[in-house]
Amino acid sequence: MSTEYKGPLSVETRKIAKDELREDDNSRAQALRQMRDWIEKNPKIISCRTDDSFLLRFLRFKKFSVPMAQEAMERYILLRQTVKIAFHNLDHTLPKMAHLIDNGYLFAVPGRDKLGRRWIIGRPGVFDPYKFINEDMCRVHGIVYETLMEDEENQVRGFVHYADGAGVSLPYLTLFTPKEAVRIVKNGERTLPMRHKEVHVINVPSSLKYVLDWGMTLISDKIKKRVKIYTTAEEAANNLDVSMLPKEYGGTIPMSEMIESFKKELVASRQQLMDNDNMEVRLELFSVQAKEGAVSALKSGNQSCNPYKTDVLTGSFRKLEVD
CATH class of the missing domain: 1.10.8.20 (N-terminal domain of phosphatidylinositol transfer protein sec14p)
Structure with a gap:
């Protein structure tokens, strides 16, 4: 070659x-x-x-x-x-994956902003914890992120994330233990080779604000400075390039059209994602710690970055009453 x-x-x-x-x-x-x-x-x-x-x-x-x-x-x-x-079997045509993507759980906006970045829209409220499991959530993120990372322009220009927390409720906390959540956050920043340039979050449920506050303690200061939280979509629209947002959030292109456009990218990259397996x-040849995805925050005796004791959170998450 x-x-x-x-x-x-x-x-x-x-x-x-x-x-x-x-x-x-x-x-x-x-x-x-x-x-x-x-x-x-x-x-x-x-x-x-x-x-x-x-x-x-x-x-x-x-x-x-x-x-x-x-x-x-x-x-x-x-x-x-x-x-x-x-990371395996990242096939967007699987019924559960197709459902989540079609309903706008996670997708990339067509085109680029004035800095050449791709925007990723996340709507976790679309994820029904009664119908889907954490494996489904992990896989759909893998499909979207791996597809976008194949583009070299994206590798250099990076990404803007826009997340809408509307519809997220306490049952979502049963999907992952705090330890698993820590690993996801850490690997999202340190292992996935993505340049996260901005993160915008709207409609955070007041009942889950403490979880977001905890999550903010897990990310680096560099990324923390790039996170902006807004009370409403209207407030966010006053501070963002709304042309990059779906019509439902102040832009001009309906979300359904954006999703259909992104699905063409998924089709084009599908075979490569499958071959990556x-x-x-x-x-x-790897240490047990490496294979378990251990992170410094969870080393014995080190709770410095976690204001909530992990064992207490685990118990709380697992004991939640689900209606």
């Missing part, structure tokens, strides 16, 4: 990549060569993609620090293999 990069980045995006990520023709060529050599010689890796787009998502994620990109990629493949519900590492 030729190692000459023939990437699709626009001239403007290449400049951003150079300014923000230290990427140019020379650094890219050297880094890609180093990544491929490392994969070939790494005893932990059995099978792994070596195409430019896949390797570059990690290099860009780590601003072309090759050692950090290698660590991130190894951790990513390990995560795929140990948490298969979120062939990536594999030797689990026996």
Whole structure:
């Protein structure tokens, strides 16, 4: 396979990549060569993609620090293999996945904003905890995020998240234990090679505000500064580029049209997402801590980033009365 990069980045995006990520023709060529050599010689890796787009998502994620990109990629493949519900069989045509996507649980807005970023709309209230399980939630996120990460423009430009908490209620807390929630948040920031540029949240139920406050303690200060919380969609619309939002939130394009447009992207990337299941590492060469996805916040005796005791939260979550 030729190692000459023939990437699709626009001239403007290449400049951003150079300014923000230290990427140019020379650094890219050297880094890609180093990544491929490392994969070939790494005893932990059995099978792994070596195409430019896949390797570059990690290099860009780590601003072309090759050692950090290698660590991130190894951790990513390990995560795929140990948490298969979120990364394997990412088929948007599965009945449950099709239902969630058709109803606007999670989708990307067509086009890009003035900074070239893709917007991801999340509507967790669409997820019925009586009909779906946490595996379904993990898988639909995997489908959407993996599809978007295949695009190199997205790897450089990053993403804006817009989440509507309307309809979310206490039964949602039974989907994951606090420990699982911590791992999801940590891996979402540290393992998935996505550049999260902004996060906007509306309609947070007052009964669940303490959960959001707790979640904010789990993310880095860098991401925390990018999170904006609004009481209503109208308040958010006064502070955002509404042209990127569905008509239902102040934009001009109906949500149903946006979803149908995004489904075309899902169709185009479906086979690649399915083929990704062939990536594999030797689990026996990883530590137990690594395989369990342990994070520093949950190490014995360390509760510094968690204002709520994990065992108390677990008990509270599991004892909730579900109507």
